[in-house]
Amino acid sequence: MPTPATVTAKMIMELIERQRFRCALSGRELTPENASLDHIVPLSRGGTHEISNLWVVDQQVNAAKSTLTVEEFVAMCREITVRHAKSP
Structure with a gap:
């Protein structure tokens, strides 16, 4: 059985810095209160728990993305935007 990948706090901090303290999906400013670690390819979809499959997003964005x-x-998001734009 393969050994699980190790993701350290230093690696996560470097990731946040590379993202310029912005959500990888929405561009929202990240703070300690709203930052959330997310798997780009969800674990439930075969993604791995490695730094190359992680990014930091706003926690509301992460909750909305869920396992998508x-x-x-x-x-x-596009579908919602289009439908909302058509609303009176």
Whole structure:
């Protein structure tokens, strides 16, 4: 059985710095109160717990994304935007 990948606090901090303290999906400013670690490819979809499969997003964005892939989440957001724009 393979050894689980180790993700350290230092690696996460470097990731946040590379993202310029912005949510990887929405661009919202990240703070200690709203930052949430997210698997780009969800573990439930075969993603791994490695730094290359992680990014930091706003916790509301992460809750909305849930176990969707990035493509599914973006498509859903577009659909909502289009429907909302058509509303009176």
